[in-house]
Amino acid sequence: MRFLLLLVTLLSVTTNTYADFTEDQMTMIVSSFNKLRSTVTPKILGDYNQISWSEILYANALSQTQTCQSNSLYSSAGAAGLYGESYSYFDNDPSVNDVQDTLSSPKQYYNYDDTECVGNHDCTSYTNIIWNATTQIGCSKNLCNGKTYVVCNFNPPGSFSGIQPYTARQHSSQSTMSYEESPNKIVNLNQRLVRREDDHIYTASVPSDGSFDWRDNGVVGYPKDSSNCASGWAFTAAGIYESRVAMRTRHRYDFSSQQLLDCINFSNFSITNYTKCSRFSGELNKALMYVQNYGLQSTSTYPYVGASSQGCSYNQSSIAVQGGDVEYSQVGRDSIIEKCRKQGPVGVGIFVTNEFLNYAGGIFQCNNTLIDNANINHNVLLVGYNQQDNYYIIKNNFGRTWGENGYARVTADVNKDCLIGKNPAYSVQI
Numbered sequence: 001m002r003f004l005l006l007l008v009t010l011l012s013v014t015t016n017t018y019a020d021f022t023e024d025q026m027t028m029i030v031s032s033f034n035k036l037r038s039t040v041t042p043k044i045l046g047d048y049n050q051i052s053w054s055e056i057l058y059a060n061a062l063s064q065t066q067t068c069q070s071n072s073l074y075s076s077a078g079a080a081g082l083y084g085e086s087y088s089y090f091d092n093d094p095s096v097n098d099v100q101d102t103l104s105s106p107k108q109y110y111n112y113d114d115t116e117c118v119g120n121h122d123c124t125s126y127t128n129i130i131w132n133a134t135t136q137i138g139c140s141k142n143l144c145n146g147k148t149y150v151v152c153n154f155n156p157p158g159s160f161s162g163i164q165p166y167t168a169r170q171h172s173s174q175s176t177m178s179y180e181e182s183p184n185k186i187v188n189l190n191q192r193l194v195r196r197e198d199d200h201i202y203t204a205s206v207p208s209d210g211s212f213d214w215r216d217n218g219v220v221g222y223p224k225d226s227s228n229c230a231s232g233w234a235f236t237a238a239g240i241y242e243s244r245v246a247m248r249t250r251h252r253y254d255f256s257s258q259q260l261l262d263c264i265n266f267s268n269f270s271i272t273n274y275t276k277c278s279r280f281s282g283e284l285n286k287a288l289m290y291v292q293n294y295g296l297q298s299t300s301t302y303p304y305v306g307a308s309s310q311g312c313s314y315n316q317s318s319i320a321v322q323g324g325d326v327e328y329s330q331v332g333r334d335s336i337i338e339k340c341r342k343q344g345p346v347g348v349g350i351f352v353t354n355e356f357l358n359y360a361g362g363i364f365q366c367n368n369t370l371i372d373n374a375n376i377n378h379n380v381l382l383v384g385y386n387q388q389d390n391y392y393i394i395k396n397n398f399g400r401t402w403g404e405n406g407y408a409r410v411t412a413d414v415n416k417d418c419l420i421g422k423n424p425a426y427s428v429q430i
């Protein structure tokens with residue numbers, strides 16, 4: 001029996017002449033993981049440490065891949081927390097990109113701009129890869145039972161042994177930008193800035209053509225979770241104001257969607273059959289007009305409870321923002337994008353399908369032929385556009401575990417855009 005086991009082990013070891021990463025691939029692993037670090041969004045203050053290849057980590061990963069996990073799930077150094085260790089199996093021989101995508105739990109964006117990854121919270125989804133303290137990597141692969149088994153080691157280890165992650169409030173491209181917990185004055189967006197091109201604090205960093213992503217400017221609040229309530233219009237309206245106030249004041253706020261849900265009298269606008277967690281469209285525009293006139297409190301003074309609210313408890317002395325000119329664009333992709341580029345994140349309509357509810361990343365497409373006669377049933381915040389690959393970047397309100405860290409890329413192809421281009425973009429001009 002012992003002999004047999006030994007033989008099996010020997011056999012599996014001899015299959016390891018199967019190619020490990022080449023020198024070129026090792027270099028690519030290092031550069032692609034460094035590139036990933038630079039895509040943390042919103043951009044961080046200062047520079048990330050660069051990661052480099054470590055022969056010691058490579059040797060550890062190699063000895064683990066040789067076992068095909070027959071001894072244990074992790075190498076002993078990995079299990080002891082001496083190194084960070086990630087592993088994955090692939091049906092085919094993976095490219096460096098495949099490895100990176102899989103080991104980075106395949107999110108395109110990492111967003112520390114919230115309060116989730118501080119204190120005792122479990123931040124294991126934020127892997128070693130983007131841990132600033134981590135400076136060394138070594139990866140190996142081996143063919144195991146027809147699959148490619150990849151192990152990467154990281155040093156010093158990140159999340160698993162408690163090196164503090166970045167804390168949210170320090171992260172944005174503008175050093176003065178932070179969350180404002182208790183706003184002590186109302187941001188009145190009707191007090192006009194002198195609108196010289198180079199005076200407007202953020203437009204300068206948004207190119208006049210091509211791609212842009214307002215998250216890079218630190219003016220997009222973190223994605224919320226509307227829970228079991230179709231209140232995308234309220235979150236989108238609050239999101240537009242959050243961005244405008246960040247653009248004006250260089251502070252991020254967190255505005256109350258619940259106030260919009262509770263306090264807007266939709267009968268005034270002849271919207272019939274309105275229920276609190278409505279699925280009807282048309283509320284976004286009304287919500288913006290409401291904030292313009294009545295103002296909006298912060299979430300800290302008017303928290304989100306969704307459908308279980310007891311009614312409107314608006315407190316005029318707690319208003320954090322009001323004003324701005326409510327505007328909307330022409331219908332169509334180019335007009336929507338232009339509005340967003342010029343004024344900041346804007347609200348758009350979208351038709352949400354079941355596939356979209358289960359979206360977990362990538363560039364999402366609808367078959368518009370199937371939904372052409374439908375009305376939009378959701379609102380989201382448009383935060384950017386990629387010209388090269390022609391997709392919108394939207395912020396949703398399905399929580400941070402949905403999509404790409406709460407965001408989605410949706411194609412801007414007019415035949416597949418889930419009807420985004422069939423509606424205008426709603427904006428507040430400051």
Ligand SMILES: *[C@@H]1O[C@H](CO)[C@@H](O)[C@H](O)[C@H]1NC(C)=O
Nearest residue numbers: 044045046047048049132133
């Ligand atoms: C990363 O760590 C280095 C020191 O190791 C530090 O100088 C740098 O500011 C850190 N970067 C961030 C974004 O914290």
Ligand SMILES: *[C@@H]1O[C@H](CO)[C@@H](O)[C@H](O)[C@H]1NC(C)=O
Nearest residue numbers: 263264265266267268290294
């Ligand atoms: C709705 O109309 C009533 C009276 O017509 C007015 O008192 C109230 O302020 C209006 N509410 C909103 C949210 O426009």
Ligand SMILES: *[C@@H]1O[C@H](CO)[C@@H](O)[C@H](O)[C@H]1NC(C)=O
Nearest residue numbers: 264265266267268269270312
């Ligand atoms: C809402 O507005 C309608 C029409 O102006 C009015 O009849 C109704 O009393 C208002 N409801 C509340 C709760 O203010």
Ligand SMILES: *[C@@H]1O[C@H](CO)[C@@H](O)[C@H](O)[C@H]1NC(C)=O
Nearest residue numbers: 270271272273274275280281
């Ligand atoms: C409102 O609800 C009533 C009763 O359910 C229905 O007959 C009517 O068509 C609805 N109106 C709209 C505009 O949806």
Ligand SMILES: *[C@@H]1O[C@H](CO)[C@@H](O)[C@H](O)[C@H]1NC(C)=O
Nearest residue numbers: 301313314315316317318319
């Ligand atoms: C309204 O807000 C003010 C200022 O934040 C606060 O002092 C007051 O207690 C609030 N009123 C109610 C009824 O919550």
Ligand SMILES: *[C@@H]1O[C@H](CO)[C@@H](O)[C@H](O)[C@H]1NC(C)=O
Nearest residue numbers: 365366367368369370371416
């Ligand atoms: C979209 O749906 C239509 C109608 O069912 C179908 O004919 C067409 O092949 C679909 N297009 C794609 C790309 O799936």
